[in-house]
Amino acid sequence: PQQPTAGTFYKYLLFLRPATTLRQSYYYSVHYLNTMANLQVILVATSAILLTAAVLPAASADVTVADIVTPEFFNGIKNQAPNSCVGKGFYTLDAFLRAVHSYPNFGNRRSLPGSKREIAAFFAHVTHETGNMCYIEETNRGTYCDPTQFPCAPGKRYYGRGALQLRWNYNYAKSGRENNFDGVNDPDAVARDPVRAWRSALWFWVTNVGPVLPQGFGATIRKINGKECDGGNSAAVRERVGYYNNYCRKFGIPLQTNAGC
8 A cells, every 4th residue: 555644644643544454554553663763762862962961061062161161271360379369279170160060051152152252251250350269258348238128147248259259148148049058147158168159150140240241241340340330440341351352362252342341
């Protein structure tokens, strides 16, 4: 008999058109078994792809964040800090990559240059905020308490800690809620655990900074410390832009003509 079409095959499966001959039943059955075998292969391949995506921090296509943030790149920043810096033994590449697993959208733009640009921008701010990964905590330890939305615990200060120097009680509260620590009552938790220090930075970036990156690097400066913009602290802006351009060069992507704010 004639090879059954997809339409007659599915009608057969739904028992809407039973086979009229034994030979036709045989062809339908073979077609069914072949289809199920192909489906099984597809499911196995898809599972392998999903497993790989879960294991490797994403970047884009076949390139991961770990392929971009190499030991050479990471240590090239940290080695600029004096050996006496407390952050040199605290900020590690392993801790960063472990933190990235919690934020798979980081460094995962639609194109490889876009992914590299986000990573360059992130580390430009990390370099500026921590002094080449020298500081774990801010030297100017203000209170940074705004009880409008979230409370402030007695005696606690919400000054900068971690790779992006997380500030303000509401940011500690939200970051803690997502990363399983009590940010209001124990803001020092960010400074005790290197993975948490990176996670708090990635949380702030993915939530507040990353979405404005398409507007340019200057927009990310406004999100992190808008007081520096519009002449507020031109030297700090130039420093951030300098780091950003340097990392863009290292990653082989074009520089922005106007990256300031």
